[in-house]
Amino acid sequence: MCARSVVWAGGVEIGGGDFVVMAGPCAVESEQQLLRTAESVAKAGARILRGGAYKPRSSPYAFQGLGLEGLKILRKAQEETGLAIVTEVMSEEDVDLVAEYADLMQVGTRSMENYALLERLGGCGRPVLLKRGMTATLEELLRSAQVIAMNGNSHIVLCERGIRTFETATRNTLDISAVPVLKAVAHLPVIVDPSHAAGVRSLVPVLSRAAAVVGADGLLVEVHPSPDQAMSDGPQSLTFHQFRDMMSDLQPFLDLMTRQAARQQMGPHLVAVGGADSCGRGPSPSGCSR
Ligand code: PEP
Numbered sequence: 001m002c003a004r005s006v007v008w009a010g011g012v013e014i015g016g017g018d019f020v021v022m023a024g025p026c027a028v029e030s031e032q033q034l035l036r037t038a039e040s041v042a043k044a045g046a047r048i049l050r051g052g053a054y055k056p057r058s059s060p061y062a063f064q065g066l067g068l069e070g071l072k073i074l075r076k077a078q079e080e081t082g083l084a085i086v087t088e089v090m091s092e093e094d095v096d097l098v099a100e101y102a103d104l105m106q107v108g109t110r111s112m113e114n115y116a117l118l119e120r121l122g123g124c125g126r127p128v129l130l131k132r133g134m135t136a137t138l139e140e141l142l143r144s145a146q147v148i149a150m151n152g153n154s155h156i157v158l159c160e161r162g163i164r165t166f167e168t169a170t171r172n173t174l175d176i177s178a179v180p181v182l183k184a185v186a187h188l189p190v191i192v193d194p195s196h197a198a199g200v201r202s203l204v205p206v207l208s209r210a211a212a213v214v215g216a217d218g219l220l221v222e223v224h225p226s227p228d229q230a231m232s233d234g235p236q237s238l239t240f241h242q243f244r245d246m247m248s249d250l251q252p253f254l255d256l257m258t259r260q261a262a263r264q265q266m267g268p269h270l271v272a273v274g275g276a277d278s279c280g281r282g283p284s285p286s287g288c289s290r
């Protein structure tokens, strides 16, 4: 079995055994909002600060993000807390600018098949967090990862963030089996975003525990100082207190996984779908097809 890839985002190793939690607001709204959040999530154990400066919104009338000003606020939060930064890049024209501020370049669900953007990210000199398109198969997700890799950048973290199904009780449907399947057919780290999957904050802790138990390498979680006043995604954002509780409740589940991993090697042989592991060739699109 080939070695798994680890991806470094700033000084943080993703996929190396530690469960890496990335947390922060959906959007950077103000310096005070971000600095307070950064301090709180760092204290609770997050290693990477999230926050959108460029926001892909479903409505053109919704808050579109602070742009460069938001990036500067992220830099300030990094200087004050030492957290690495993950933030979304929406357009190939913004890649160089965002790369100056981000330790991890987020590609959102709506951009997963923006090939001009993916190609530019191949040369950006930063690792990429590639979110699954909301109607994309795992094979399509891996194909997009391969576009980035073929353009020169194999430092990619995959993110399951829920997919569109007929179910309406949640914003999206968390495809929890995506985690072991992706880990079996590709060597890249895989994280879970329970916030966009659930759409409601009450479900975020339990989905996070599920992610830990199926072997995810980390989480991307929305946290806001006062979610009811948030300019985007308030209903799914945790308060500081809820995030702290969620982090401490996760620990026994992570310990369970560590013990289990010591007993058995997770690998392609555990997974029902066909396809070879793509060691040395980047993720294999054919690896997910039956
Ligand atoms: C986000 O992370 O705030 C976001 C917009 O996520 P997604 O692209 O998964 O909807």
Ligand code: MN
Pocket: 026, 027, 196, 222, 232, 233
């Ligand atoms: Mn959001």
